[in-house]
Amino acid sequence: MHFASRVDQLKPSDIREILKLTANPEVISFAGGVPDPVLFPLEEMKQITQLVLEEKGRIILQYNSTDGLLSLREKIALRMFKIGIKVSPENLIITSGAQQGLDFSARIFLGEGDAVACESPTYAGAISAFKICMPKFVEISTDSDGMILSELEAALQRDKKIKMIYVIPDFQNPTGKSWSIERRKELIRISHKYDIPIVEDNPYGEISFKEERMPTLKSLDSLGTVVYLGTFSKTFCPGLRVGWLIASNPIIKKYNIVKQGSDIHTNSLAQAEIDKYLELYNFDDHIKIINEVYKQRKNIMIDSIKKYFPADFLYTNPTGGLFIWIEMPEGYDSREVLKKALDRNVAFIPGESFYPSESIKNTFRLNFSNVSEARIDEGIKRLGEILKTN
Amino acid sequence: MHFASRVDQLKPSDIREILKLTANPEVISFAGGVPDPVLFPLEEMKQITQLVLEEKGRIILQYNSTDGLLSLREKIALRMFKIGIKVSPENLIITSGAQQGLDFSARIFLGEGDAVACESPTYAGAISAFKICMPKFVEISTDSDGMILSELEAALQRDKKIKMIYVIPDFQNPTGKSWSIERRKELIRISHKYDIPIVEDNPYGEISFKEERMPTLKSLDSLGTVVYLGTFSKTFCPGLRVGWLIASNPIIKKYNIVKQGSDIHTNSLAQAEIDKYLELYNFDDHIKIINEVYKQRKNIMIDSIKKYFPADFLYTNPTGGLFIWIEMPEGYDSREVLKKALDRNVAFIPGESFYPSESIKNTFRLNFSNVSEARIDEGIKRLGEILKTN
Numbered sequence: 204m205h206f207a208s209r210v211d212q213l214k215p216s217d218i219r220e221i222l223k224l225t226a227n228p229e230v231i232s233f234a235g236g237v238p239d240p241v242l243f244p245l246e247e248m249k250q251i252t253q254l255v256l257e258e259k260g261r262i263i264l265q266y267n268s269t270d271g272l273l274s275l276r277e278k279i280a281l282r283m284f285k286i287g288i289k290v291s292p293e294n295l296i297i298t299s300g301a302q303q304g305l306d307f308s309a310r311i312f313l314g315e316g317d318a319v320a321c322e323s324p325t326y327a328g329a330i331s332a333f334k335i336c337m338p339k340f341v342e343i344s345t346d347s348d349g350m351i352l353s354e355l356e357a358a359l360q361r362d363k364k365i366k367m368i369y370v371i372p373d374f375q376n377p378t379g380k381s382w383s384i385e386r387r388k389e390l391i392r393i394s395h396k397y398d399i400p401i402v403e404d405n406p407y408g409e410i411s412f413k414e415e416r417m418p419t420l421k422s423l424d425s426l427g428t429v430v431y432l433g434t435f436s437k438t439f440c441p442g443l444r445v446g447w448l449i450a451s452n453p454i455i456k457k458y459n460i461v462k463q464g465s466d467i468h469t470n471s472l473a474q475a476e477i478d479k480y481l482e483l484y485n486f487d488d489h490i491k492i493i494n495e496v497y498k499q500r501k502n503i504m505i506d507s508i509k510k511y512f513p514a515d516f517l518y519t520n521p522t523g524g525l526f527i528w529i530e531m532p533e534g535y536d537s538r539e540v541l542k543k544a545l546d547r548n549v550a551f552i553p554g555e556s557f558y559p560s561e562s563i564k565n566t567f568r569l570n571f572s573n574v575s576e577a578r579i580d581e582g583i584k585r586l587g588e589i590l591k592t593n
Numbered sequence: 594m595h596f597a598s599r600v601d602q603l604k605p606s607d608i609r610e611i612l613k614l615t616a617n618p619e620v621i622s623f624a625g626g627v628p629d630p631v632l633f634p635l636e637e638m639k640q641i642t643q644l645v646l647e648e649k650g651r652i653i654l655q656y657n658s659t660d661g662l663l664s665l666r667e668k669i670a671l672r673m674f675k676i677g678i679k680v681s682p683e684n685l686i687i688t689s690g691a692q693q694g695l696d697f698s699a700r701i702f703l704g705e706g707d708a709v710a711c712e713s714p715t716y717a718g719a720i721s722a723f724k725i726c727m728p729k730f731v732e733i734s735t736d737s738d739g740m741i742l743s744e745l746e747a748a749l750q751r752d753k754k755i756k757m758i759y760v761i762p763d764f765q766n767p768t769g770k771s772w773s774i775e776r777r778k779e780l781i782r783i784s785h786k787y788d789i790p791i792v793e794d795n796p797y798g799e800i801s802f803k804e805e806r807m808p809t810l811k812s813l814d815s816l817g818t819v820v821y822l823g824t825f826s827k828t829f830c831p832g833l834r835v836g837w838l839i840a841s842n843p844i845i846k847k848y849n850i851v852k853q854g855s856d857i858h859t860n861s862l863a864q865a866e867i868d869k870y871l872e873l874y875n876f877d878d879h880i881k882i883i884n885e886v887y888k889q890r891k892n893i894m895i896d897s898i899k900k901y902f903p904a905d906f907l908y909t910n911p912t913g914g915l916f917i918w919i920e921m922p923e924g925y926d927s928r929e930v931l932k933k934a935l936d937r938n939v940a941f942i943p944g945e946s947f948y949p950s951e952s953i954k955n956t957f958r959l960n961f962s963n964v965s966e967a968r969i970d971e972g973i974k975r976l977g978e979i980l981k982t983n
Contacts, residue, residue, distance in 0.1 A: 204790065204818070204843055205756060207704035207726075213850045219659075240651035248654065249646045256639045261630035264638065264830035269609075299689060299834075299856040306855045310725060314597035315705070331854035335700060336597075366595060400594065428594070440654035442861040444689075453594055460603045464721035465696045466689040470860040471832040
């Protein structure tokens with residue numbers, strides 16, 4: 204059987220394979236990147252689903268428009284306005300999770316032989332989504348303030364095939380890092396100067412452990428070169444697969460056409476459920492509760508790392524999101540560490556999955572959102588024992 | 594702003610534009626291709642949704658596996674077995690509607706410069722889904738028994754770039770035609786001989802006005818070259834966006850990888866709802882009711898066509914599905930007819946949308962599933978008056 208070359212080169216995700224090993228409830232898993240289901244508003248979901256089916260069930264269960272339910276798009280646009288993004292509902296479409304926005308972005312911006320510039324390391328699911336378009340990945344180094352933009356600008360001058368910049372400026376996956384305001388402004392300047400679109404992936408921005416939030420790239424973008432991806436997967440329920448995408452006028456039309464051919468529209472019952480939730484409840488109050496829990500877990504993980512990990516290990520101390528990033532001294536191989544960890548029923552994701560080139564071996568990602576506080580301490584303790592005898 | 598060439602060439606769907614004009618409830622619309630929402634099992638949906646949320650809400654609202662809920666895949670596999678398709682749940686994945694299966698199929702089989710062979714005319718949404726891979730479309734003529742396979746085989750011998758055969762053998766969209774058993778067997782022979790995959794799109798197979806059903810291509814496929822697409826959109830509720838896809842071993846793995854990067858998984862609450870419905874209710878009884886209603890509407894539309902249309906017009910008389918296909922004498926232009934029809938509050942889809950080359954002007958498609966009996970007669974009467982004075 205003959206497959207197109209774009210598909211021949213795709214490999215199943217390593218992460219998925221590791222996650223299969225964590226199905227055993229005895230495993231303390233820092234591997235996932237998922238919210239704690241205990242925090243899902245289950246009772247509210249029961250109520251709002253009944254209301255939606257009562258009030259307009261037959262309309263909601265019928266085919267609906269590709270861009271999504273207008274009342275939900277209006278409510279999201281209002282939430283966006285509160286964080287400085289002025290968008291009309293016409294420039295906002297509902298996607299089947301932010302992941303779909305990544306898939307569409309690659310198809311819209313990356314032609315044959317083109318390249319995408321991204322943070323090194325970056326979200327593994329974005330690498331998977333982009334790979335089907337066979338781009339060259341131009342990995343740009345990061346420091347504690349975000350992407351090193353002199354390196355990006357040098358790459359743009361050198362390589363005219365870079366057609367998209369992909370970044371996660373808030374509580375990045377996998378590192379937990381957030382960009383400084385200066386870097387954000389500078390990236391916008393570069394995007395405008397070279398007329399290259401930025402895909403701003405922001406699944407974690409609302410999971411903030413501090414009061415003030417950094418401005419999104421989209422809110423700083425006067426020329427409309429930023430495509431913004433948001434999602435309800437981390438703050439509401441990922442199983443519903445509802446995200447959104449904001450883009451300026453010529454661009455949003457392309458997303459709409461691609462979505463039409465791709466799945467016609469996103470599940471409209473899920474859209475109506477979220478719409479009703481936003482109508483009846485204070486979503487920000489719900490997010491505050493989530494953030495309190497995750498902040499506490501993050502603090503415990505940081506304390507445990509300080510207590511149990513070798514002193515020469517580096518770790519990020521994020522102010523939001525779901526992840527802490529570990530940098531071991533040169534010579535360590537995170538895959539070898541994972542093998543020993545799995546023997547002791549602890550799991551994490553080796554850093555290699557987050558580099559398109561897969562060459563850096565001494566990093567790994569820890570998730571703190573979906574592990575109870577007691578298990579965080581116990582799991583980090585076991586990991587520390589392994590790392591100290593490595 | 595620079596777009597990839599694959600996206601530059603995409604145009605918004607004509608059909609969507611026509612459907613917007615039919616939003617006015619005074620319009621008698623034969624334009625859509627949608628089920629009648631009155632037939633949706635709304636009360637059952639309320640009940641099963643509560644049950645699902647009660648029984649395993651938090652699991653269902655969490656991220657789930659890319660291939661879909663195992664219990665739903667098992668139930669669909671059992672239904673497939675009853676129509677002669679022996680498939681294990683491992684070879685069946687849940688898709689976000691059958692439309693997503695079309696998008697994935699093009700990406701998996703159609704590389705640069707490749708061609709897809711399809712019926713002429715064919716489903717407009719498939720043309721849209723495939724176009725983003727920029728294939729050449731090899732349109733193969735059809736007669737009342739299906740695709741003319743001598744023409745297909747000649748094309749395959751002439752054009753080695755044909756890498757996928759796309760067909761709708763049951764109650765085709767847009768013509769309503771069904772393939773004879775001989776044609777089905779012959780297409781399988783050709784697919785095996787040339788080792789070219791068939792994508793068998795079967796959204797309408799269950800909407801049958803006769804007791805006996807024709808064997809699907811997949812049930813005749815001993816070598817695993819057929820990819821089968823099914824959906825709950827016509828028989829249950831399209832708003833849920835749940836379909837399925839069956840393929841043999843090396844192929845299904847490719848679909849799984851593409852889906853992972855594309856949307857991670859299909860809304861799992863919708864999957865669980867359908868799973869629960871299949872557990873508690875007799876789905877075939879529900880489908881029987883739908884089919885009785887649609888059969889009656891089809892008969893009325895045929896009677897009205899006989900009564901009101903000019904005698905030299907050709908029409909199909911399908912034994913299932915949602916559509917009747919009209920062939921006017923040469924010289925008629927269905928777009929001109931549509932303009933006059935819209936002036937009299939009647940809508941349909943001109944045939945041009947169903948040919949990748951868009952060159953044939955004297956055909957159009959009529960939908961009978963979502964129009965009441967009285968309005969069918971009135972709408973066809975108005976159309977007949979227009980056609981007779983054309």
